[in-house]
Amino acid sequence: MTLISDAPSVIRNPRLALALLALPSLLIAIDISVLNVALPRMTADLHPTPTELLWMNDIYGFMVGGTMVTMGTVGDRIGRRRLIVLCAAVFALASAVAAFATAPWMIIVTRAVMGVAGAAIMPASMALIGVIYPDPRKSVSAMGAYMTCFLAGMAVAPLIGGVLVEHWWWGSVFLMGVPVMLLTVLTGPRVLPEFRAEHPGRPDLRSAVLCLASILLVVYALKSIVNNGWTWTPIAAAVAGIALAVVFVGRQNRLDHPLVDLGLLRRPGVARTMWVLLLTALVMGGTSLFVSFYLQSVLGLSPLGSAMWLLPQMIAMIVAANLGPWLGRTVPPARIVATCMALMMAGFTLFALTPEGPAGLYVLAAGSVLTTGGVGAAFPFLMNDIISHAPQERAGSAASFAQTANEIGIALGLVVMGSIGTVVYRSQLTSDVGHADGSWVDGLNQAAANHDNALLDHVRHAFTSGFHTAALTAVAVMALVTALTVRTLRRAKG
Known part of the structure; x- marks a missing residue:
């Protein structure tokens, strides 16, 4: 397959180009979770049915996960810069419409459109990073900076959304993305290089x-x-x-x-790295469910107090996303990633040892810092490894594969780890109080409604046992992930 590229031999300002790619990722990350803050006000104004409310909240994530593989391939075919600019314009227009929506269906439709646009922008952006920074070490550092913007967006979304909704109206959470996307539309053609296949074939x-x-x-x-x-x-x-x-x-x-070149998965190392991403996302997504419940339901923290204790893990992830690539300048990537996997294993081990009392707060926080810091440092190397295995004309497709594996891994982790925890919870509750109906949420609600402190203690103990078992499962999974990682990246040289 021949290629068309109008990228100059030396890009005039690679840092500016990277910043232009990273800014939309910040907005995409914010939009994933910011709606949770605005939803109460939106519900009061738009009066959605329970089904409409569910789709208003979930449709964005569904469309991101559902269309990313397709849109990554589209970028390889029509041009990554062209797709980024086009979808930035679509994202801005859909955001503006959503801000002034007068019915729930308008929110659902516009959020779906924004999800498709976001799914197109992310893999095309990550694929262009390899064009802007052809040196593998610089490419990993650039990937770390890109992920920093994405993670920062996830971290600040609740704060930004709360300020906007408090001082203006719920539509302002959508309008904040318009100027950033318009900046991408106006400057993208001048700053970003283009890269596409010359004869891509007809889309199927x-x-x-x-x-x-x-x-x-x-x-x-x-x-x-x-x-x-x-x-x-x-x-x-x-x-x-x-x-x-x-x-x-x-x-x-x-x-x-x-539409999708599945031959990418048959390239040496790609399938193993995909499994690493999937399994890592599985244990991270699954244990996050328990961490949130432990802080609020076992330790009794308020939502704000819980968020404050989760802040260190976000900071650790952001710092690690830049520290890992910096260390990669002198340390072989295989050693860095293997160390990151060991740190994550240590973090999950701390989860498995977390006590129910106040000391559990510090153990949990330390475990969270180790797990998120480990994945934050490893992720740029893993993503770059998959993209670098693919030929340049398929880099967008490879990036979309990796991102989709991450999305599905998180969703799968919630099911697998949640099911393991529920089984242990019910067995513990049966042996203690002879009652095993429902989940721990049902048990907590029942204990609170009946003001039954004895049942509440039993439920908390049973939940903690389930949490420990899920964490031990994560330790076992991370042992497998470490083996896959070392084998996959052993060929890499510092």
């Missing part, structure tokens, strides 16, 4: 529909199981999603110009 719409439907069904099923338990509806959705995924894979193998 059937493949795009199959990809979207399969991922949406699987993600919907996982989220439904977390919220409502194992019922026939999410199980049927998961089966249908997996069946469509099988059809999608078969179609890609038959087409002369497939």
Whole structure:
């Protein structure tokens, strides 16, 4: 496949180009969680039904996860800079419409559009980083800076959303993205290099529909199981999603110009690194569920107090995302990533040892810093490893593969770790008080409603036992991840 690139041999201002790529990622990250802050005011004004409320909250994440693989390939075909500029304009327009929405369906539609645009911008941006910084070491550092912006957006979203909603109106949380995206539209063609395939072949719409439907069904099923338990509806959705995924894979193998080049997964090291990303996201996503409940339900902290104790882990992740690449200038990447995996294993071990009393707060905080710091330092190397394995004309597709594995891993972790914790919780509660109906949320609510301190203590103890078991499972998973990581990155030289 031949390529078209209008990137000069030396990009005039690579730092400016990186900043222009990173700023939209900041807004995309903020939009993932900022709606939670504005939702109460929006609900009072728009009066959504329970179903509409659910879709208002979840549709953005669904569309990001469901379309990222397709949009990463589209960027490789039509040009990554062109796709970034086009989708930045779409994101800005959808944000402006959402800010002045007068009905729930308008929020749902505009958030869906914003999700597709965000799914297009992220893999195209990460793929262009390799064009802007062809040196592998500089590319990893640039990836760390890019991830810093994304993580900072996740960290400050509740604060920014709270300030905007408090002093203006709920629509202001959407308007803040408009100027940043317009800046990308106006300056992108002048600052960013272009890169695309010259003869990409015709896009296959059937493949795009199959990809979207399969991922949406699987993600919907996982989220439904977390919220409502194992019922026939999410199980049927998961089966249908997996069946469509099988059809999608078969179609890609038959087409002369497939929507997604699955041959990337057969390149040496790529499949193993994808498994590392998936499993790491699984244990991080799964244990985060327990950490939040432990802080508020076992230790009795307020939501604000809980958020303050979670702040160190966000700071650790942001610092590590830059410290890891800096160390990579002198230390072999394989050694850095293996060390990061060991740090994460140590963090999950602390989770497994977390006591129920006040001392548990410090143990939990230390474990959170180790786990998030480990993944923050390792992630730029893992992403760069996958992208560097792919030919430049498929770098966007490779980045989208990796991001989708991360999204599905988080959702899968909530189901797997939550199910493990629930099984242990129910067994502990049965042996202690002869009652095992429902989840720990039901137990906590029942104890609070009946002012039953004895039951509350039993529920907290049973939940902590479930948390410890889930954490031990995470330790075992991280042992496997460490082995995969060392094998995958052993070839890398400092």
